Amino acid sequence: MKKFDYTITNEVGIHARPAGLLVQKVKEFDSTVTIEKDGASCKASKLIALMGLGVKQGDTVTVSIEGSDEQTAAVELERFFKENL
Numbered sequence: 159m160k161k162f163d164y165t166i167t168n169e170v171g172i173h174a175r176p177a178g179l180l181v182q183k184v185k186e187f188d189s190t191v192t193i194e195k196d197g198a199s200c201k202a203s204k205l206i207a208l209m210g211l212g213v214k215q216g217d218t219v220t221v222s223i224e225g226s227d228e229q230t231a232a233v234e235l236e237r238f239f240k241e242n243l
Contacts, residue, residue, distance in 0.1 A: 159224040160232035164239045171214035176242050181205050183238050189225025191235065 168176060184191045184202040191202040195217055200207035202221070213219055221239070223231045 159222060160228045161220060161222045162232065162236050163218055163220050164236070164243070165218045166213055166215055166243050168243050169215055171217065172208060172211070172243060174209065177205055177208045179242060180208065180238070183235065186234075187223075187225070187227050187231040189223045189228045189231045191231065192222045192224075194220040194222070 166172065172180070181203055192199050193202045193208060193211065193213075195211050195213055198211055200211060202208060211219075221232075221235060223235065225231070
């Protein structure tokens with residue numbers, strides 16, 4: 159399992175557009191990706207659940223990746239977060 163923490167810099171947090179982009183990105187991998195904030199977590203492939211976490215600018219999330227391509231997924235997702243969130 160790979161994990162990384164990321165502090166959201168996007169002014170509006172993980173709202174509809176970036177959440178949709180994140181779901182699309184996650185679906186490129188075989189690994190299961192989970193996002194956690196303040197003890198609540200959800201699969202990053204579930205748009206409504208992801209938006210339900212209420213992630214705002216300044217919040218720190220933990221991203222966990224587990225599966226056959228977790229190494230590649232972790233690198234690409236960390237880059238995605240830096241560029242989009």
